[in-house]
Amino acid sequence: MKRIDVVVIGAGQAGLTASHHLQRTGIEHVVLDRGDGPGGAWRHRWPSLRLGGVHGIHDLPGSPLPETDGARPAADVIVDYFGRYEHDRQLPVLRPVKVDAVRDGGERLLVDSSAGTWAARAVLNATGTWDNPFWPHYPGRHLFTGRQLHTADYRDPQEFRGQHVVVVGGGISAVEHLLEISEVATTTWVTRRPPRFTTGQFDGRAAVAEVERRVRVGLPPGSVVSATGLPGTPAVRAAQQRGVLDRQPMFARITSTGVVWADGRAQRADVILWATGFRPAIAHLAPLHLREAGGGIRVEGTRVVAEPRLHLVGYGPSASTIGASRAGRAAVHEIRILLRGDQERLKRG
Numbered sequence: 001m002k003r004i005d006v007v008v009i010g011a012g013q014a015g016l017t018a019s020h021h022l023q024r025t026g027i028e029h030v031v032l033d034r035g036d037g038p039g040g041a042w043r044h045r046w047p048s049l050r051l052g053g054v055h056g057i058h059d060l061p062g063s064p065l066p067e068t069d070g071a072r073p074a075a076d077v078i079v080d081y082f083g084r085y086e087h088d089r090q091l092p093v094l095r096p097v098k099v100d101a102v103r104d105g106g107e108r109l110l111v112d113s114s115a116g117t118w119a120a121r122a123v124l125n126a127t128g129t130w131d132n133p134f135w136p137h138y139p140g141r142h143l144f145t146g147r148q149l150h151t152a153d154y155r156d157p158q159e160f161r162g163q164h165v166v167v168v169g170g171g172i173s174a175v176e177h178l179l180e181i182s183e184v185a186t187t188t189w190v191t192r193r194p195p196r197f198t199t200g201q202f203d204g205r206a207a208v209a210e211v212e213r214r215v216r217v218g219l220p221p222g223s224v225v226s227a228t229g230l231p232g233t234p235a236v237r238a239a240q241q242r243g244v245l246d247r248q249p250m251f252a253r254i255t256s257t258g259v260v261w262a263d264g265r266a267q268r269a270d271v272i273l274w275a276t277g278f279r280p281a282i283a284h285l286a287p288l289h290l291r292e293a294g295g296g297i298r299v300e301g302t303r304v305v306a307e308p309r310l311h312l313v314g315y316g317p318s319a320s321t322i323g324a325s326r327a328g329r330a331a332v333h334e335i336r337i338l339l340r341g342d343q344e345r346l347k348r349g
Contacts, residue, residue, distance in 0.1 A: 004028055006335060007111045007120040009102075009284075011093050012040025013058070014313040015126035016082060017328030019091045020061050025336055032113055033095040034131075038086055039079035041130035046154050048180055049074045058325050060085050099127075102310070103287045109309055122335045124302075125285065126313045126328070129278035136168075136276055140254035150274045151177070160185040160271055166259055168250075169275030170195050172230060175245070177275055179235055182244040188267050189247050190259070197232040220279075220296040280315050302331040311335065 006022055008015050011033035022029045035043055051057075052070020057078070059065050063085055065077075086093050098114045108119040133152040141148070151173045157180035165181050167174050170191035181187055230236070239245050251259035251267075258269040282297070290297045290306050297304060302311040311331040314324045 001110075001117045001119050003108070003119045004030055005120065005339060006030075006122045006124060007032060007109075007118050008124045008126060009099050009111070010040065010126035010128060010314070011035070011038065011082070011086070011091075011095070012042075012126060012128055012314070012324070013060070014128070014324035014328050015040070015124075016085060016091065017061055017325045018124050018126060018313060018332055019093070020089060021329050021332035022335075023089065023091065025332065027332070027336065027339065029092060030118065031091060031093040032097040032099055032111070032115070032118075033093055034098045036096050037079070038083035038093075039075070040082065041128055042075050042078035042082070044130060044152065045073075045075040046156065047073050047075065048156055049176065051077050061325065061329070063088075099284045101284050101287050104307075109307075120309075122309045122311070122338055124311045124313060124328075124331055124335065125282065125315075126324070127281045127284075128314045129280055131281040132279045132283075133274075134276050134279050135274055138251070138254055143256045144254050144258075144269075144272060145256045146258075146269055147271045148274065149271070150276070152278075154273065157181045157184050163270035164188070164268060165271040165273055166190060166267065166269045167273045167275055169277065170230075170247075171275060171277060173277075174275035175230055175236060175239075177273060178244055179239050181273075182239065182242070187244060188259075188269070189245060190250055191247050192250050195230055195245075195247055197230045197236065199232050220294070280312075282312075282315075285310070301334070302327050303334055309338065 005027050006029035008018050008022070008029055008031040011031050015031055015033070019029065019031050037043065050070060051072050051074045054074045057065060065081055094115060099111060100114070101112045102123055103110045103112065105119060108121055109123050111118040111120055111123060130152065133150045135150060154177060160181050161184040164186045166188045167178050167181070168190050170193060174189070178187055178189055236245070249261070252262040253260050254272070258267050260266045288307055288310070290304055292298050297312065298306065299312055299315065302313050304310040304312060311334065313327045313331050
């Protein structure tokens with residue numbers, strides 16, 4: 001068992017930001033990352049997602065994103081960027097390391113992993129959501145004889161050429177999929193609620209505040225994007241004119257050959273693409289029994305109320321890249337106070 005001040009779980013935007021601030025303050029720590037290489041969730045983004053089409057990439061602290069070529073695949077750019085950041089700052093990232101559980105070990109939290117167990121005075125969880133895609137249940141889903149996949153599995157629109165694809169979901173990823181797939185296949189767009197497209201620059205502060213309110217009372221965080229609306233870019237407006245974004249309400253059930261609405265209308269489909277988002281990847285925290293009656297984890301800032309030695313970054317209002325960067329800095333500030341308090345208690349005896 002290895003004793004250490006802080007364990008950071010995850011080396012995406014939030015984890016690297018936290019590691020940077022921990023290093024600057026001289027706090028001994030390790031970053032455990034399950035990936036085979038740098039980049040976090042960006043390693044798995046589809047190749048056709050170009051840098052110019054990505055919304056809200058935020059610089060890592062002290063290192064502006066140098067790339068300006070919007071035509072490059074976003075995954076390539078961000079993987080290179082994160083990798084250089086880790087290397088240049090000599091951040092203590094270990095990979096590939098899978099964290100199995102975080103447990104209460106008395107005066108320390110115990111982090112069980114594929115590389116052994118760490119006994120930490122504090123844990124900063126920055127695992128994001130990519131590893132936990134959400135698949136909603138609809139009657140008959142198991143009957144469908146075509147292909148079903150999630151955004152997490154999406155790679156290239158060419159694989160759907162000549163087919164009919166039902167895209168389910170009202171977020172940015174669903175719209176991006178539709179813009180691409182509609183160039184090579186026919187599509188149907190299905191959402192639970194009517195989509196809301198924005199014009200101009202949207203101020204998301206009210207949406208973030210609502211997510212903060214939810215996590216403070218122990219509810220699941222919900223989606224910031226669902227509250228901010230969808231960006232009405234030129235590409236989106238062109239797709240609207242082509243009829244690609246003619247949204248349909250949610251179907252009632254799935255059949256072997258497609259989907260059926262409550263009024264009896266049916267649509268044949270070769271593929272159902274579930275662009276239905278992700279949930280926080282926090283199953284390894286289950287031994288701490290943190291979930292409230294409302295189904296979420298009660299958090300103040302980044303600190304878990306039921307376990308003050310644990311901070312969640314990239315959870316709730318800090319799920320965006322800019323939110324993760326700010327939260328990583330704030331979490332390290334609180335951890336410094338926690339560790340200083342431990343030292344003072346030891347001195348007093």
